[in-house]
Amino acid sequence: MSDAAQPTAAEVRAAVEAVKTALDRHLAAIERRTGDDDPAVYEAFNELAAAAEEYDELLYDRYDEVTPFEIPGVEDALPPYTGPEEPNALSVLIRRDYAVAEPERLLAQARRVEAADEEGVRGSSAGTVHGAVGVLFGEFEPDEIASRHKEFGLEEGDSTLWVTAADEPAEPGDWLEAPFEQVDPQRVVCRFDVSTVFDDEPDDEPDDDLEDDFGPVSELEDDEDLEPLEVDR
Known part of the structure; x- marks a missing residue:
């Protein structure tokens, strides 16, 4: 990547702050969930995955470093079950x-x-x-x-x-x-x-x-x- 296209240090800092916020929201959604397939937890998970992926990309582009963890993307997880409780x-x-x-x-x-x-x-x-x-x-x-x-x-x-x-x-x-x-x-x-x-x-x-x-x-x-x-x- 050219220097002109590299993210700034401020952009990387903003991305990591977004990850922190997403982590808090994910935990809060889990603490308030009403069942195993609460849509709020699923939504918070997807937001966390997107924020973590964005931070990982910016960190690599700016500093040539990566995060030590991996959060599966939205496409890797099934959406919450909305089918019948007692399927026939x-x-x-x-x-x-x-x-x-x-x-x-x-x-x-x-x-x-x-x-x-x-x-x-x-x-x-x-x-x-x-x-x-x-x-x-x-x-x-x-x-x-x-x-x-x-x-x-x-x-x-x-x-x-x-x-x-x-x-x-x-x-x-x-x-x-x-x-x-x-x-x-x-x-x-x-x-x-x-x-x-x-x-x-x-x-x-x-x-x-x-x-x-x-x-x-x-x-x-x-x-x-x-x-x-x-x-x-």
Whole structure:
């Protein structure tokens, strides 16, 4: 940043005073709150987050220093719950990301599923990676895929689970065209996130379990190197 664009010392001082004021307001809102989801606490939290972020930026631009704390921004927090106290319906939204770490293993497992399908209703979909994905997810429940992802040549990424409340159950077919749109964050009862970004010490060591359990990927063409799959459902 050029000297002309740098904030003044007075601006930095004003920013830290704004943080002090926001801290007092946040504590006061907590002391006066009427419930776990008091909107006043949420508003004071957002004001504190904005003031802290502004101070941190000005401090760095002026003195090349940073604060020793981090307050999550507004976009990192769910708004207060405003849904029904006694919901008559719940929606569970799940997202799980995977990397296709070993396409050969994925293809081999899909071919085994097709081979075990006596009726042959799947045809030869397992000849491509995207076709193999369809075969495996059509055969196994998502939770089983998650628990056995290494067997299918997949590597886990981030995942999240949201539970939202509704006044009444949706009519059959109502949301099938756009199942994940129009989710009201204020009706989220709870949320659970899993990500390596939360790990204090990321595991950088190579994972040898896959090769130890199933043998080198180059040998996967032989069915003897694969764990038995339960496909009689």
